[in-house]
Amino acid sequence: MEEWLKDLLWRLNLVKNMNQPDGFTRLGYTPKEDESIEVFKSEAKRLGLDIHEDAAGNVMARWEGENPDLPAVASGSHLDTVVKGGGYDGLAGVLCALGAVKKLKGDGFTPKHPIEVIAFRSEESARFGISTIGSKAMTGLLDKSIGSVQDFEGISIKEAVSHCGFDWDNFHKAERSEKAIKTFVELHIEQGTHIEDHDKDYGVVRGIATPIRLKVTANGKAGHTGTTPMHKRHDAFVALSPLVEFVNSYTKQLNEKQNTPIVATVSTVDLKPNVMNVIPSTVEVGIDIRSVSDELKQEVAEAIRQKVKKIEGETDVTFDVHELVNNESILLDDELQQSLVKIGELEGLSPHLMDSGAGHDVMNMSVKWPSGLIFIPCEDGLSHHPDEFASLADLEKGVRLLTQYYLETAKGV
């Protein structure tokens, strides 16, 4: 199995080894993503699976089983990456699910329910600023008006999918019925170190912390840095800068006060005019707040609003706070969580019950079907980076877990 995993890991990544200093760049709806999908299809066929491609380009590799009319037991993830990303984010879930099918086929198992390995399209927001396009289409959550959104080269989503042979106007046809799927489990690298920190083998995710995202703008007044005295300034950057430290310290303290993790980050900044001899007139920062507790997220957002008001009262700089995103966090299926814990016990692997700070395709799938999320460890929690790494031993653990999942869920009626 290890040799097979290593070989397929390389092939899905379109490389001859994993030592790639510039990382992996397979943006959604590009020829590189296509190429990886083709490798997936051909390997799935070799394993005896039937290939179904939907109107959005998602691929279902399907083992019909004894009763093709029963809802499918599904697993999968995505094959696209960010720019100069790692070779495991997304890909590990597709790889391990294929590995599980290989194992079950080798063991002579015959499922009652159909089994599916799904490769979703364009999960990362790296190209269009919009994530999980494929799984949104599959679950009917896609907002077709985003077709005009453009990438950094000015290519719209509509154009990009057409270059890959798809028609944006048909994307709604990718939606599947509730009866099509029994359960969906995604396996993903953790992108954190909770599993390792707790000395466990894998993670079973209870909830996915979707973000509240705020854009805070400080409006001061430009002026020549050499001719404007200190006491006559309305420097937007000076006024806003305490907010950066505040977001960090407030959120840190909130973690100490209670048990549900919450994180908040001032992650972007746009300063104008950003010229050495001009006092900053405007600063805009982006703040990303995440927790599975929507209440905690609201609390941080509210604390930021209060802090901004306080700064406004103390300076001659005015502020705007704009809510870019406010998605309710997602709690995954309870029963499926229990079964993903049991599956580990069958394999002698110990689970860590945890939350996910990052979004995944399973977020969309969970809206329609009972869904679960398994994490396998990745080194130092590093992700979206050329050095992202998950060991073959951990990938093999992933295969064993998904094997048990397919086996336990597809065998019954």
Place this chain on the structure above:
Amino acid sequence: MEEWLKDLLWRLNLVKNMNQPDGFTRLGYTPKEDESIEVFKSEAKRLGLDIHEDAAGNVMARWEGENPDLPAVASGSHLDTVVKGGGYDGLAGVLCALGAVKKLKGDGFTPKHPIEVIAFRSEESARFGISTIGSKAMTGLLDKSIGSVQDFEGISIKEAVSHCGFDWDNFHKAERSEKAIKTFVELHIEQGTHIEDHDKDYGVVRGIATPIRLKVTANGKAGHTGTTPMHKRHDAFVALSPLVEFVNSYTKQLNEKQNTPIVATVSTVDLKPNVMNVIPSTVEVGIDIRSVSDELKQEVAEAIRQKVKKIEGETDVTFDVHELVNNESILLDDELQQSLVKIGELEGLSPHLMDSGAGHDVMNMSVKWPSGLIFIPCEDGLSHHPDEFASLADLEKGVRLLTQYYLETAKGV
């Protein structure tokens, strides 16, 4: 005179009125700057001046006087602007000097010394990041190696000057001998509000505060904003942000402790990767420190270095402090300052003795010749902005001052 000033103000600005919402864009060594220079030449000829263009494209409009072998009494400034700048910065100095010549000619004055109105080329750093190219060439301060520096379109200085008909390799020929000029006085809009704040008519500048410029880089560690717990972060932006407030408050206090003005500004920021779901790994800020006291500038720079060390000791983020620029500040000629004060008295105008926080062509001229700098008020101190404004009344005061300067300095032997 007012009508003439208004008409020439418009013509030098290449417009039909001063209400230009997009401001004025005449970058150095572009056809627009050429066009304005041509207006200057033709008006100077109309006033009976001889036109001399040097190898760098600076134009000397010269009134030979009784003894052409005597050193010239010169005044002038520049006609280029920043992008979307104002119509008075630089141009006012050329306009008022021409106005003074017109006045003297009208009064039937005959100078003993030659009188010159100089239009310098490319004073603003807006195009190439390098300021006062023309006056550097005239004073022999030009570093020819900058010829390869490119603008935002990839055009080098060498190419740009050649498009205007000049040869970069000949720029050293623009250098003038010490004997060529007796004194040089630049008139400029204040770009601040000191004159108005002190209820005076014009400013006589004692010293020019050239900057120390620092680049401070904070090196933290990227990570997913959703999956990296607060206590495991090395957020470069959180670590660096207190520095912004520190620079401001430290410098403010320094002004309260002593009498020489000093200003310091964190004016630029470059955050990496600047992506909503990634913790900032690197933040680079640019800091501009200005005072006529080099000692005070050093004190602020040193305080910044100490603060950075303190932050380093308290966080897991490392810092680099790099000195980009450290020019000694310039003290203008004492005797000329006194005479610029007297000139005002003759005209019934009250001077405000002050320092300049911004650099001007006179900085270079002062290295070689006794030089002075006069400020006229500009509304709200606004400059480098479409709304930059100096009244015709203030421009006329400028004409009167320069008329007296030419008269007093050129009449003797």
